[in-house]
Amino acid sequence: MNIGITCYPTYGGSGIVATELGKALAKRGHKVHFISYALPTRLDGFIENVYFHEVEMSNYPLFDFPLYTVALASKMVDVVKYEKLDILHVHYAIPHATSAFLAQQILGDNGIPFTTTLHGTDITLVGLEPSYLYAVKFSIEKSNGVTAVSRHLKEKTLSNYGITKDIEVIPNFVDTKKYKKAEACKFREQISPNNEKILMHISNFRKVKRVPDTVRIFNEVRKEVPCRLVLVGDGPDRSNTEQLCRELGICKDVIFLGKQSELVEIYSASDIFLMPSQSESFGLSALEAMSCSLPVISSSVGGLPELQVHGETGYIAEIGDIDRMARYTIDLLRDENKYRIFSEAARRRAVENFDVDSIVPLYEKHYEETMEAVT
Numbered sequence: 001m002n003i004g005i006t007c008y009p010t011y012g013g014s015g016i017v018a019t020e021l022g023k024a025l026a027k028r029g030h031k032v033h034f035i036s037y038a039l040p041t042r043l044d045g046f047i048e049n050v051y052f053h054e055v056e057m058s059n060y061p062l063f064d065f066p067l068y069t070v071a072l073a074s075k076m077v078d079v080v081k082y083e084k085l086d087i088l089h090v091h092y093a094i095p096h097a098t099s100a101f102l103a104q105q106i107l108g109d110n111g112i113p114f115t116t117t118l119h120g121t122d123i124t125l126v127g128l129e130p131s132y133l134y135a136v137k138f139s140i141e142k143s144n145g146v147t148a149v150s151r152h153l154k155e156k157t158l159s160n161y162g163i164t165k166d167i168e169v170i171p172n173f174v175d176t177k178k179y180k181k182a183e184a185c186k187f188r189e190q191i192s193p194n195n196e197k198i199l200m201h202i203s204n205f206r207k208v209k210r211v212p213d214t215v216r217i218f219n220e221v222r223k224e225v226p227c228r229l230v231l232v233g234d235g236p237d238r239s240n241t242e243q244l245c246r247e248l249g250i251c252k253d254v255i256f257l258g259k260q261s262e263l264v265e266i267y268s269a270s271d272i273f274l275m276p277s278q279s280e281s282f283g284l285s286a287l288e289a290m291s292c293s294l295p296v297i298s299s300s301v302g303g304l305p306e307l308q309v310h311g312e313t314g315y316i317a318e319i320g321d322i323d324r325m326a327r328y329t330i331d332l333l334r335d336e337n338k339y340r341i342f343s344e345a346a347r348r349r350a351v352e353n354f355d356v357d358s359i360v361p362l363y364e365k366h367y368e369e370t371m372e373a374v375t
């Protein structure tokens, strides 16, 4: 197939899923054309069957705001026409599904089907804002196919927007051959010189991630178990989080790594993954951590209970229940045997349920069915 993929190219789960999907499809012999305003983060180096088309934004003094939705639609038309695409797959509804619908209308009889993957805040947060709500609902309804990354997100979409459309659940996935605990780990030696346990968190440091909770959980755990905290990523809550570490007097044991692209080494250097989010439609980074054999301590929101099994691959607690999350962490870190059982179960769950080789064929089938339905 000739597949067009549109996503946000910067750090963030939806762009990562879109990019990893495109790479996996290309490996399976499809031609994949990425259409976005910048090269997606994980699309580094030459990859056979993968092409990138940059959406150019021209400025005009009259435009106070960039007209990205329109420029993207125009670029989609161009790529569909000249690269002879069979299907367009857009990730994150706003504004990608709207652009795809516009492109389809412009192409008329020469148009192609498009499918929209809903990822999270496009449905649970931003999409509900009055300035976007009608356009989001309309664009989802007009999509020829729709997928959501968890059952929870599917249900939220149907109930929040009153949509009756068929939505297929296709979960996030991970390359379990690549995301695998590395045995010898230099980074571990560096950050844990006295064999301290390592807690880890990665996110875009937005409010919904509740990064300050991560620091507070760590602050409780370190009172009972010698440990350090590694924070990966950047975003609006980073300064607050740094400030909180200063107030608690724990800066020497908290390592802010900022944005990182090679994560396997960092997961491999860690013992526990913390995800105390306020909202999480799936939790891709928790899956990557599990694939590297890390038990996860998370909140109970959204799709997280579909990903991890409480009491087997980690523990789940109510949002904001810092004490409980800290107790669970201490419990695992103190009991070597229990830790090993949880760590193996986390890896097993990733391999058996969310491996790239079992999930990508679901997208291929989804494309075929979507194309068939419009002919």
Ligand code: GMT
Pocket: 008, 011, 012, 013, 014, 015, 017, 092, 119, 120, 121, 122, 149, 172, 208, 279, 280, 281, 282, 283, 284, 285, 302
């Ligand atoms: O944070 C977002 O909502 C944006 C989105 C993204 O682009 O980073 O993340 C979402 O998509 C990921 C990939 O499907 C999911 O694993 C994340 O759980 C989800 N984030 C939230 O729901 C907060």
